[in-house]
Amino acid sequence: MSLKHAILAVLSHGERTGYDLTRKMDGSVANFWPATHQQVYIELKKLDELGFVRFKEKKQKERPDKKIYTITKSGLAELKAWAEEPLEVTAPKDALLIKVFASHVLGTKHLASELKRLREFHQAKLLEYEEIEANYFSDKVPPRLLAQYLTLRRGIIFERSWLEWCEESLKRL
Secondary structure (H helix, E strand, C coil), rough: CCCCHHHHHHHHCCCEEEEEEHHHCCHHHHHHCCHHHHHHHHHHHHHHHHHEEEEEEEEECCCEECCCCECCCCHHHHHHHHHHCCCCCCCCCCCCHHHHCCHHHHHHHHHHHHHHHHHHHHHHHHHCCCCCCHHHHCCCCCHHHCCCCHHHHHHHHHHHHHHHHHHHHHCCC
């Protein structure tokens, strides 16, 4: 997986300016595939050179011209070919788990403090995801929004699971 596939996936839902693309990514795929605005613009240039995206310029008064990007047929073919490949299972890297593993050196007080600090982040993220679900999705998800809903549900389940593990760990500490 690379940033190129994340960008192609977002553009497969419709054309966007570079700015709109990065904003859309910030509110969606950045939750599981983060990238800076600079990285996105560099990758857009590469995707254009590969013929996977094209842009049209829109003239603006008193502002620089906008580039509106669209995924091409070859870009869709690349995205489809990548999506059809079996994923390589990779072990996640989690610095917190190294701290947990080393807690006999650090002491449980430090670990408990770190868990409480991180719990706030995960509680806020869960609340954010649940608000999105409540505001944008009902019991019947339209087929065109199924992909977004499924990724949102994965985020919700992840955050709930993390918080459950955190509470269990804090009780044991």
